[in-house]
Amino acid sequence: MSRDVLLQRLGVEVPILLAPMAGAGGPELALAVARAGALPALPCAMLDAATLRRQVAEVRSDYGGPLNLNFFCHRPPPPDDAALRAWRARLAPYYRALDLDPSAQAPAAERRPFDAATCALVEELRPGVVSFHFGLPDDALLVRVRATGAVVLSSATTVAEARWLAARGVDAVIAQGLEAGGHRGSFLDDDPASQLGTFTLLPLVCDAVAVPVIAAGGITDARGIDAAFALGASAVQLGTAYLRAPQSIISSLHRAALAAADTPTQLTNLFSGRPARGLRNRLMAELGPLAQVPPFPTAGHALGPLRQAAEQQGRTDFSPLWAGQAYPLARDEDATAITRRLAAAIGQLARD
Amino acid sequence: MSRDVLLQRLGVEVPILLAPMAGAGGPELALAVARAGALPALPCAMLDAATLRRQVAEVRSDYGGPLNLNFFCHRPPPPDDAALRAWRARLAPYYRALDLDPSAQAPAAERRPFDAATCALVEELRPGVVSFHFGLPDDALLVRVRATGAVVLSSATTVAEARWLAARGVDAVIAQGLEAGGHRGSFLDDDPASQLGTFTLLPLVCDAVAVPVIAAGGITDARGIDAAFALGASAVQLGTAYLRAPQSIISSLHRAALAAADTPTQLTNLFSGRPARGLRNRLMAELGPLAQVPPFPTAGHALGPLRQAAEQQGRTDFSPLWAGQAYPLARDEDATAITRRLAAAIGQLARD
Numbered sequence: 001m002s003r004d005v006l007l008q009r010l011g012v013e014v015p016i017l018l019a020p021m022a023g024a025g026g027p028e029l030a031l032a033v034a035r036a037g038a039l040p041a042l043p044c045a046m047l048d049a050a051t052l053r054r055q056v057a058e059v060r061s062d063y064g065g066p067l068n069l070n071f072f073c074h075r076p077p078p079p080d081d082a083a084l085r086a087w088r089a090r091l092a093p094y095y096r097a098l099d100l101d102p103s104a105q106a107p108a109a110e111r112r113p114f115d116a117a118t119c120a121l122v123e124e125l126r127p128g129v130v131s132f133h134f135g136l137p138d139d140a141l142l143v144r145v146r147a148t149g150a151v152v153l154s155s156a157t158t159v160a161e162a163r164w165l166a167a168r169g170v171d172a173v174i175a176q177g178l179e180a181g182g183h184r185g186s187f188l189d190d191d192p193a194s195q196l197g198t199f200t201l202l203p204l205v206c207d208a209v210a211v212p213v214i215a216a217g218g219i220t221d222a223r224g225i226d227a228a229f230a231l232g233a234s235a236v237q238l239g240t241a242y243l244r245a246p247q248s249i250i251s252s253l254h255r256a257a258l259a260a261a262d263t264p265t266q267l268t269n270l271f272s273g274r275p276a277r278g279l280r281n282r283l284m285a286e287l288g289p290l291a292q293v294p295p296f297p298t299a300g301h302a303l304g305p306l307r308q309a310a311e312q313q314g315r316t317d318f319s320p321l322w323a324g325q326a327y328p329l330a331r332d333e334d335a336t337a338i339t340r341r342l343a344a345a346i347g348q349l350a351r352d
Numbered sequence: 353m354s355r356d357v358l359l360q361r362l363g364v365e366v367p368i369l370l371a372p373m374a375g376a377g378g379p380e381l382a383l384a385v386a387r388a389g390a391l392p393a394l395p396c397a398m399l400d401a402a403t404l405r406r407q408v409a410e411v412r413s414d415y416g417g418p419l420n421l422n423f424f425c426h427r428p429p430p431p432d433d434a435a436l437r438a439w440r441a442r443l444a445p446y447y448r449a450l451d452l453d454p455s456a457q458a459p460a461a462e463r464r465p466f467d468a469a470t471c472a473l474v475e476e477l478r479p480g481v482v483s484f485h486f487g488l489p490d491d492a493l494l495v496r497v498r499a500t501g502a503v504v505l506s507s508a509t510t511v512a513e514a515r516w517l518a519a520r521g522v523d524a525v526i527a528q529g530l531e532a533g534g535h536r537g538s539f540l541d542d543d544p545a546s547q548l549g550t551f552t553l554l555p556l557v558c559d560a561v562a563v564p565v566i567a568a569g570g571i572t573d574a575r576g577i578d579a580a581f582a583l584g585a586s587a588v589q590l591g592t593a594y595l596r597a598p599q600s601i602i603s604s605l606h607r608a609a610l611a612a613a614d615t616p617t618q619l620t621n622l623f624s625g626r627p628a629r630g631l632r633n634r635l636m637a638e639l640g641p642l643a644q645v646p647p648f649p650t651a652g653h654a655l656g657p658l659r660q661a662a663e664q665q666g667r668t669d670f671s672p673l674w675a676g677q678a679y680p681l682a683r684d685e686d687a688t689a690i691t692r693r694l695a696a697a698i699g700q701l702a703r704d
Binding site for chain 2: 177178179191193194196197198199200203204207217218219221223224226227228229230231232264265266280289324325326328329
């Protein structure tokens with residue numbers, strides 16, 4: 001039923017979407033997943049135009065099908081120097097302990113909102129699928145995205161967000177349960193109590209909207225895919241399942257922490273200013289995972305030098321280690337093989 | 353496979369267990385569920401011996417099958433007068449606003465741990481199934497429970513707890529996901545980050561233990577049951593699904609709040625001293641849901657007079673309104689009809 005409609009619309013055979021994961025996914029992971037018939041994705045919020053063009057060209061060199069370009073729709077905050085100063089002051093003891101100049105700068109993730117220039121890039125690159133996090137862009141831009149023929153997706157973390165997205169004409173809603181790794185897609189409220197587990201969010205969203213629903217959060221193996229379908233999903237979006245694939249570009253420290261599987265995940269706003277799920281590390285343990293930090297996306301800048309210095313010592317004290325709650329189920333396995341294994345297993349468990 | 357083994361061991365036809373819910377479930381709800389072939393339960397932690405005997409007799413008057421008696425295994429805390437005084441001081445403004453004597457007492461839930469006297473009751477009543485929350489009783493008591501021929505169950509909120517329970521010989525582990533209403537069954541650690549959504553906890557627990565796993569948390573309709581089976585469960589335990597049944601003994605205020613379905617749930621320790629999930633109310637909003645309170649189960653005593661006075665005014669400001677995250681999916685429907693509807697729907701969705 002709606003599964004077939006969605007797959008036809010997306011132009012893929014396998015009901016699996018690669019989650020766009022900044023810092024983990026790139027052209028190589030996208031290609032590996034596409035090779036197995038699932039929908040590839042490129043996380044674009046941290047890419048400048050030249051890099052985005054180059055990455056799309058790299059995927060296009062070996063794949064002509066639909067590609068999901070993912071963008072952020074946050075409003076850049078007004079500069080808040082007081083918040084940035086307070087944050088630097090809070091981090092000063094760590095700078096001292098690492099013998100760092102408290103005014104040191106280091107490369108930090110720039111997270112750009114989707115704007116007219118980015119929209120022009122989408123018009124140029126015509127990816128086939130465009131997905132958004134943190135809501136949707138302004139109507140004028142959305143009309144231009146649609147005019148490229150792109151299927152439009154966005155994430156909902158509540159029933160209200162799903163309704164809001166459906167009313168604005170998304171082709172499918174990604175229901176992002178609380179178990180999901182990385183940034184929560186929340187955009188209508190920041191009440192932590194509104195955030196539901198996948199088991200609850202998925203049927204409630206399916207009941208609330210007429211468009212197909214894509215399940216995300218906690219789905220890492222064939223059992224999870226079958227469960228998501230039972231709860232009403234038409235497709236699943238997997239991120240954590242691919243984090244340990246050789247095509248994933250996470251650091252070796254991040255990879256080792258995932259493989260150890262001995263650390264719980266938590267939602268934290270320390271690394272960007274917005275809640276995102278990752279493995280608990282020293283900074284989260286010492287400051288508390290949700291603290292008073294500068295607004296998204298500026299909180300991460302002051303951590304750059306600390307992260308760099310600590311990682312050089314083989315430590316992840318200041319590194320975001322994004323991971324979904326189900327990360328212990330993920331394997332060190334080729335991304336094409338993962339996709340083929342999962343695709344072949346869909347619906348098979350019930351027949352055992 | 354293990355589903356049939358578990359059902360045979362439990363002595364029921366339908367793979368649904370009524371969750372034992374103090375303040376919501378009693379003989380009438382148990383009988384209604386038993387009538388449809390599912391496993392009935394009586395929450396016993398708040399009952400004295402005479403009441404427990406009477407309730408079991410009431411169930412036995414119309415049902416001869418297995419009955420799940422549920423007990424708590426907490427260690428009663430040493431008296432902490434300072435904590436109780438601090439808590440009363442924190443609540444004093446509410447006492448004043450309601451014109452209550454700050455030293456007023458009102459009936460409050462007594463939560464008793466399972467002890468030798470309770471064990472003797474189990475030996476007398478031979479319920480067929482005995483389940484525990486907050487771990488297991490001492491080995492000597494557990495041996496006596498087993499000697500009655502009872503199937504022994506207990507709840508795990510983490511993989512470590514599931515392993516601990518399996519190592520001590522429970523017949524099945526109840527994997528209680530974060531979505532579940534009422535008290536978390538946690539007993540090995542109180543790290544909030546260790547608490548996983550049902551979607552993640554269930555497959556991880558299934559991989560970790562050899563005994564059958566019963567899924568709990570967020571399962572309120574046929575979709576949830578099918579999903580739980582896909583994730584590896586051999587049976588499901590449902591509580592919130594029955595809260596609005598006419599056989600549920602919750603207050604009319606609690607019932608109305610559930611039906612309104614406009615309030616999120618939160619984990620709160622304000623009502624007992626341990627985290628439990630319920631609808632957010634005034635006390636949770638104003639004090640924060642997780643505050644410094646006297647140890648379980650003593651925190652609730654000081655709330656008794658406030659709760660009583662507020663409820664007389666038709667307000668739930670100080671009442672625990674236990675509910676799982678999926679409570680909007682629950683219906684106002686007879687408990688036998690709910691059970692029959694769900695039992696008939698198991699596995700049917702996949703065939704549509």
